[in-house]
Amino acid sequence: MSPSPRLRFAPSPTGYLHVGSARALLFNWLVARRDGGEMLLRIEDTDVERNRPELIDNIFEMIEWLGLGWDGKPVHQSDRFDLYTAAAEKLLAEGRAYWCDCTPEQVQARARERGGPPGYDGFCRDRDLERGPSTALRFRTPDEGSTGFDDLVRGQVTFENAKLEDFVLLRSNGTPTFLLANIVDDADMGITHVVRGEEHVNGTPKYILIAEALGLGYRPAFAHLPVLVNEQRKKLSKRRDSVSVAGFRDEGYLPEAMVNYLATLGWGPPDGVEIRPLAEIVELFRLSEVTQSPAFFDVRKLQHFNAEYIRALDGEAFVDRARPFFVHGDGTEEVLRPIASLVQERVRLLTEVEPMVDFLRLESIDGAVDEASWEKGVVKLGERAVAMLDAAVVELASCNWNADAIEAALEAAARSAGFVKPDGTVDMRRAQAPVRVAVTGRSVGPPLYESLAVLGRERTLDRLRAARGKL
């Protein structure tokens, strides 16, 4: 039996955690959970210039929000520079690396001059430079042979060493680069599976070459996940696309829905059932079944998942989950409770809950009447709307105040206002419109009778009269 797998999620704190990273996190987590292994967390903060420490909290917070934990203590690369420096010195001592004093500008200029491919040309390879104030340490890539690996999702991938440029191991400010720190840590942490985004495929031969040069005898299994793309089929970018996990949380998405949706990007369960408990996904998931082509992050499908998850909540949980999104205080919860189940099956996002019951919370609906709804639901009906409004005021003034009684009263009103179908039955479909718009300000919303029951007789009658007065 093979040793239990150790995976790692290794984000860098240069931006808020985004859905692409979250997907990589999820897949790592799934492999670890499924095979009884561990998933460690490593903060890749080697770039002191771009590093934003305050974002590390966001990463922790979002992983927690998603409900995906990690094992052990998070490893911060900024605490481990000695390790990387020692590795770099070993490579230098063995002639596998050398100092280079070319500035990025010089490298670029020479590339332009040659008219050849961009990238470093090995200018300092044999200059035997000593370490100086502005020297970077570069890895001496082999001139011959090839480096390849067997990717768990893409199969055999091979690169010719001659095509690999001599890349930087230590910056001139002495800090290690991702390439160096990444491999040193994976070896040190005993990582068995490197599961990451496709953007890392090209860096993998460099990773392997460093490991070999270090004589580590270490070689993890690799799995490169297809990238997540936007509608233009470009890799999701934090700048172009609003894809931060925190953003989705704030818009009212449930973490369970987000995680479930993310699992369907680049993978699908054999039985085709997409919406299902995480525990089942853990059982079903196979890295070898991950798709090889980019996946479009479809917010509309995410919304569908979210709506399904919201509807599946039990009543109390629904109110609990919606509460953080009430910006108008306790009043919202008070008016929501009586019709919570009716609202629950009508929202896709938790942020839609409060607006849906706004008309119940407000003292007056004046100024909150939707123009198009008024036109379509009231004005267009002309005299019939007037008749309905008048009849509704009469009937509702004296009936009992509960949903059933209100329904009966409104039916009676509709009948007296002439809303009767050819077969003699009441045409509530049309008759309810003027009442709904007059009372709720909109032509769509929760069921009317229940809403009026919550609103109360006084406010209902006030609003009906007010609407009547405007005609």
Next chain:
RNA sequence: GCCCCCAUCGUCCAGUGGCCUAGGACGCCGCCCUUUCAAGGCGGUAACACGGGUUCGAAUCCCGUUGGGGGUGCCA
């Protein structure tokens, strides 16, 4: 430019040589239900990029073309 990868409905997944007149999901359209809107039910729209092979047989294997993506940083 060079390197690497990818290619089934608009989108996400099924499909691993015959079960495919290609299946499911989201979206969209229609009908039903119905006090609006949702939800639910029923039905529909829509794809194997192209060209060559291999094979009795190809969405599935091979080659090429085209298209797309990723990388090409003293970012990760």
